[in-house]
Amino acid sequence: MKKTIVCLLAALCLFCCVSCGEKNYEIDPGALARDLLAADCFELPPAEVPGALAGIAYGTEDGVDAVAYRGAGATAEEITVFTAKDAAAAEAVLGTAKQYIAAQEAIYRKYNAKEADRLNAAIVVRKGKYVVVVVCDDYASAKAVVDKTFS
Secondary structure (H helix, E strand, O other): HHHHHHHHHHHHHHHHHHHHOOOOOOHHHHHHHHHHHHOOOOOOOOOOEEEHHHHHHHOOOOEEEEHHHHOOOOOEEEEEEEEEEHHHHHHHHHHHHHHHHHHHHHHHHHHOOHHHHHOOOOOEEOOOOOEEEEOOOOOHHHHHHHHOOOO
């Protein structure tokens, strides 16, 4: 009897986990980037660059769009919002983004510890088909903007 109850509870838990699934977000990546800029999270506000340049820098696959803002070179600050075709493709972009940020942190660590620390604390998250990367001065404000966008 106890084994039957345990098995039924385990099946119920599994069913609940599978049925929850992942939320299907629909956001405006450009609006998110502009909201991050407006939140004054940056020492030197980054400037908009073509999304294709972010794709090249990060090494993303074709079919992944990006809205990107980059620092002028004096800082590692940036905003990049990737839009993949689906959550599975976004998971691959997330891995690529984490590798890119780690590589940048290692480079900056050799000559600019402040920027390396910024990169080490970067926001790199996936929400559905979106991947958001933020390197800034005020992570609490940036996180609040990201959380509000995806709430």
